[in-house]
Amino acid sequence: MEILLWLLPAVVVTGTAMLVAGWAGRERPEREPSQAEQDRFAEAILRPLPNAARPRPGADARSRPRERSTGVAVRRSGTRRSA
Template sequence: MEILLWLVPSVVVAVLAMLWVAWLGREGRGEVDRDVAVRRLAGALEHDPRRSRRPVPGYAAPQPERDRSSGIAVRPSRRAS
């Protein structure tokens, strides 16, 4: 049991750190006014993504051919030239 005494300082430090972080974060992010939240939601719902000036995400390079997987390690066959 005495061998576990070397863990006591690290456990005490960890518990104190958890309590300190919990105390600092107790106020949270703050509350947003209900009217402001409703306006933000309305603006997000009215936004038309098709009229956005941002480019549409896509792939610049073609997709590589899918390798057939048989579950068995096989050397690739040589292609006839």
């Protein structure tokens, strides 16, 4: 039985995490948003988008999207170096 005592901290931490997750995910009663909250939301939705969210004037649908980097270096097929 002593050999299993090293599992005790993991069991305690796991149990505590399960209790916290259960408490945080509990069902809460629905509440009706106030008129002030609804007005603020409507104002935010109707506000124009910032410039960063608008498409650039030079960018059109024909331009190729930039390829995402994978972090892997690939040698060009035309260049061959000897070791």
